[in-house]
Amino acid sequence: MRTRGALLLANIISGLALGFTLSNIGFVDYAELNRMFTFQDPRMLLSFAGAVVIIAAVFAVLRVRRTPGRVHAGVVIGAVLFGTGWAISGGCPAIPIAQLAGGYLPALVTIVGVVVGTRLCRWASGRYFKLDRGSCGL
Structure with missing residues (x-):
């Protein structure tokens, strides 16, 4: 239980730090x-x-090495939709x-758009791309 509480506290502190940083550099301003x-x-862009x-x-310091996985058909479409949504909604x-x-x-x-988009992604991934639901995030 002690570890779970420490992890929750670390997540809260990290989230607050992220929100503070995003606000201060202007990322929350449309x-x-x-x-x-x-x-x-x-x-x-420079940020x-x-x-x-x-x-x-x-x-590089931690020597993290990852082999890129295969890019599936939904990545390009998803990237375009994500970027478009970000540009429209800010x-x-x-x-x-x-x-x-x-x-x-x-x-x-x-936020509602993110939730609905994630649900649509899960549906489309299973139906059209035969991918697992985890490929859609949230």
């Missing part, structure tokens, strides 16, 4: 995200690039939660 997607302001460089360095799955915490109530629509 206008900022719109400027990123329309290439008007490279700051957000992403910095994150990729940092995690690549961490993986948030990937973590962003609307931080927006909601900041009092931005339209984020509820995005």
Whole structure:
């Protein structure tokens, strides 16, 4: 039980830190995200690039080696839908939660969209791509 409580506390602290960071760098502001997607302001893209460089360095130090798996048919379609949804709503799955915490109530629509999209993905993956339900996230 003690380990479960420590893990819960670590998750809460990590979530609060993520929300705080997202808010401070502007990731919860729709206008900022719109400027990123329309290439008007490279700051957000540079934030992403910095994150990729940092995690690549961490993986190199920890000697994490992963063999890429086979890309299935739903990945390209899913990536396009994910990017389109993010551009329209101003948030990937973590962003609307931080927006909601900041009092931005339209984020509820995005959260509902994430849930409905995940359910549709699970349905389509099983029916058309013959994949397991775990390939859709949430």
